Amino acid sequence: MKNILRTGIRFVILITALSSCKPNLDLVNPQELSTDTYYKTADQLEGAIIPAYQALIGRVQGGYARSFYYELLAPGDDYNHTFKWEPMYQDTYNTPASDGMAASSWKDMWNGVFSANLAIDRISNFTGSIDATRKNRMLGEAYFLRGLFYMHLEELYGETVPLIVKPVTSDKDYYPTNAQKGQVYAQIISDFQKASDLLPVRSQLYTTAAYIGRATKGAAQAYLAKAYLYRPILELGQPANFTGAEAALKSVIDSKEYDLVPYFKDNFSDKTENNAESIFEIQMHNGPGWLGDDMSDSWRWQEIGMFDGTGGAWWNLAPNKKTYDEFEPGDPRKYMTLWCDNGAKYTQVDGTVTDYNYWMSKLATNKNLYGTRKYCPDVQLADFDDGINDRLIRYADVYLMYAECLNEKGDVTGAKTYINKVRARANNVVPTEQPQLWYQHSPGTIPDVDALLAQDITINGIRLNTIKNIIAHERYVEFAGEYVRYFDLLRWGMADAKWLDPLKSIGWTTRAMYYPFPQSELDNNKNLKGNAMNN
Template sequence: MKNVTKLAYITSLALALSSGCKPELELVNPQELSTDTYYKTAEQLEASVIPAYQAIVGRVQGGYGRSLYYELLAPGDDFDHTFKWEPMYQDTYNTPASDGMASGTWKDLWNGVSASNLAIDRITNFEGTIDEERKNRLLGEAHFLRAFHYMHLAAMFGETVPLIDKPVASDEDYYPTNSTKGQVYALIISDFTKAAELLPLRSALYANTAQIGRATKGAAQAYLARAYMYRPILESGQRADFAAAEAQLKKVIESNEYRLVDQFRDNFLETKENNAESVFEVQMFNGPGWLGDDISSSWRWQEIGMFDGTGGAWWNLAPNKKTNDEFEPGDPRKFMTLWCENGAYFTQLDGKVTSYQDWIKNLATNKDLFGTRKYCPDVQVPDIDNGNNDRLLRYSDVYLMYAECLNERGDVAGAKTYIDLVRNRANNVVPTEQPHLWYQRSRGTIPNVDGLLAKDTTINGVRLNNIKNIIAHERYVEFTGEYLRYFDLLRWGFADPQWLEPLKKLGWTERSTYYPFPQAELDNNKNLTGNAMNN
């Protein structure tokens, strides 16, 4: 379902702050809708949160619809840019403040904050007739979305981004100062907490098919847990709050609202969106147009999916050899995640069926890189974009985060239980897969945690002889291409520097933890100071 993205986008919102410019004229057309005249009915209030959802996709190509996947994946040790994009600053740890990609993401995230602030204000102060349950749900969505956008801002640009928690009301509001230490993290925690209190369970909300794709209580609780675990990134110098995260994850698990779907691959198919494993995903919609009408489509499959030389794929960012080698022998997820040797075939527009050997023959360089099959169709579509939703938080992540929390407090047996749930699913036969793939008719062969410990194997230099290392390995292979690896290494590394070594080998330094504030924003707002990357 694409209900959220199909709803009308309110283009009349005055989001001048996020675009880094202050309007100079104050012209009011009484016949035109504005943020002051629009929110007068319950139906209009219902639409108030839609711009904040749309900002996740991106209105200036800075969201998950296009460039955000580069910025979240490239800094990790799992993906490399290809010869098709030289230079790509995002994996050099030297992104300039003039970089257009970072600037576009900055704008879209602030669009989301501004839209959320406006929705919170209008919903809170609404004087019309509306059912209290409906009002609470909408307010919960607005708080969830503000926290969501702020979590991205803090994780990407650092904790000194401005703290803006109300609609722009005066000239001074256009030129905010930096936030102080801990303010943004506190807002994120507060907003996700409020959202968890106000939002209904998934089963109740999705009983109305028009609401499928909106934030739920489980999504707020799971993101709140993630924020507690990301605290070292969101608030410099602080340790993760595993106990608080565990409490929220336990609520999600005990709600019985979610389950692991039987087939790992079903989490990445356009025909299996918003399934039982989906906690929160971006609602994409590929309209009839190529650019102008497709404000909610995804370019991911074209840009970071299939190899170069297969009918026009761009292949700008690709999984590297380390990622290929991280998968254990007999793990079917490798072939559902990567375009790789002995893996799936790809059918081009001309009907030609190609394999790994064909793709490699077409390459003059970068033969040590791979393709990303996740979210990529097996049969080429005659469009540069599609409407495949991006799953941002899956129930398997709830299990693995919970296992991590249990392990942190010494409950090794409990941690093993939840890791094994994810690993056991990985071994399932996938009858819907391509016939030549062995796991279409035979189970995978990766062992349970005890069996893995007994093997005492080493993968990519990490010895899998303890639960923490096994969790790190399992998160790597389960979530390859799902934007978590870089941030996992950061949050672990700020507590235990050994986890930063893979990044340091690539040139990472503490200074380059975040992207710089866009120079255009600093030029426009003299009250704002950049982060370490701006110096």
């Protein structure tokens, strides 16, 4: 039937062309919108940016709504896959090029690049009436998002991913070659620098409710600093640019636009989204449906949150004993990060209030693993998904990255100051917590940096007798489950191989630093060569 229909259409077109007195027959449907006919007003230009934001969540379940938390967490030494997902390749360092999860993340990140490129092109070349401030802000958002997508692509697949900086205009554009060493990293830095120049500060942008959660000057500066520190893995073998990172981070701090929220837990609740500590977060929304009906929801709580056997949770990826042990005695963050012994209780959808003993009685195996409480509601949802925003970069990260930069140049006193800000907040009484938790009415007891140095303790084989080791420890416990641990170890390991030991002990090799290019992409594009994992 379809072949008959196509033949009929071709016949009609042929007859029309032969009987027409005009050559070059225009077959464009004026009623049909396209990228060439739509972006004619300033309001329509606003729509050019939205698909790029959506790609971060994921159009093919390859973004932060689903696949990304596996791709970013599983390779680290802090999370293990559970018996519920066999085989799962992401934490075995043997991911095949045919793996569907890695392929879906590849697709969504390139969806984001293409969307950002289109937005940059249409906004830059717009000749209609538009306020210059508005145009700069939209262009800044597009540059920021393109830089972020390329940063993710390099983190996951290495620096030879293609470099595409303009919209697709011909068939040739669909078959790019590999980027040369350093090209993509230079583009990431350029995009974040342009975004930081063009974007307004948070307090100015957020006066318009519709713009809350969008990229700001502070977000661009924070990610610029992160890219400078991540340089050893984004431009393999090159040293981190601590001087550039320090300057960018100081700009964020000096802006007075951000602050640590009083309660650590407020960084992971749907009641406290886009707060003073949030520099950039994924804007999630849980609609009425699931399994494809929602386009902006997260499956994180269902898949890596509560233990198996409790309210139908899937529990595919879980914090391990090493993560549990990394927390110092008296650190309340352990119980706000993990579902564990002596911690919070969980209410199932049927009203049953459960605790650690209940979870262990229902758990078949992997009793040495834990649940992820971050981004997981204390009361089970009737739906599979939820709408809790994923905070990608927080002000606490700015403080600890800044401390790292200060320590590298020998300013130990300054480094201690910013580490202590994060540690002091961790000790705060949390009146909004469950009443049986001790830190609801008593402060935490972790010491400041000088007292910690005096203790000279060893945690998970790392002696906390240097500022660098304390920064590594603090980043582990502050950001557990927030996608930084694996990449911290990689970037430090490029300068000092001892930081790779935790990964090597669980099977990591330099060959497995990145995921392979998807085989389907290599089959379709003969101009493209894979990375070491494809060989």
